[in-house]
Amino acid sequence: MKTILRNFLSVLRRFKTASILNVLGLSIAYVAFMLIMMQVNYDYTFDRSHPGADAIFRMDRVNGNSSCAVSSRPLARAVAESSPHIESSCIMTAWTNRYFFYVDQDGDRKSYDETLWLATPGLLKVFNFDMLEGDYDVLEEPNAVVIPASLAKKIFGNQPAVGKQFISSNANADPLVVKGIYKDFPRNSALGNLVYGSISPQENF
Structure with a gap:
């Protein structure tokens, strides 16, 4: 685990711009995925509070x-x-x-x-x-x-x-x-x- 973390920090220092862009891109993708799934869940469970819907x-x-x-x-x-x-x-x-x-x-x-x-x-x-x-x-x-x-x-x-x-x-x-x-x-x-x-x-x- 220490080796992996050390390699990650080394890459981060050597390729700062690429690393920031990668992290930023993954963050945006994750947020977009969560928002879409929240909307899907909202629509899929619409009116399901009524058992006999x-x-x-x-x-x-x-x-x-x-x-x-x-x-x-x-x-x-x-x-x-x-x-x-x-x-x-x-x-x-x-x-x-x-x-x-x-x-x-x-x-x-x-x-x-x-x-x-x-x-x-x-x-x-x-x-x-x-x-x-x-x-x-x-x-x-x-x-x-x-x-x-x-x-x-x-x-x-x-x-x-x-x-x-x-x-x-x-x-x-x-x-x-x-x-x-x-x-x-x-x-x-x-x-x-x-x-x-x-x-x-x-x-x-």
């Missing part, structure tokens, strides 16, 4: 060469009920909303701005929500929301979050009640770590 499908309406995932609620419900092989289904709004709210804790009011996505209660069963608190039927309750563990920590610290209210900046809107906490999704998931709420049972029914 291969059995989750999105319904699109096809019109010529274009398709659209937006459809009427009765049609989506009819498709979901059309086969006994469909174990669970959910309908999600076509867009997310910025939700401005505040939380009162011991007389201390703090304001927040988070992304809210509304869905039917089946959302928690179609996708792999790892519920840390609450059960998989909580979105059946009116004005119920589930939030990621990171947001619960951010807002409430070590205090219990379930049962707390998010009071909207819109005085005419009902408060949303935290009914469940789910484990954060990894970054390579189609679902983000958002506030998920329940669609009104009568909306576009």
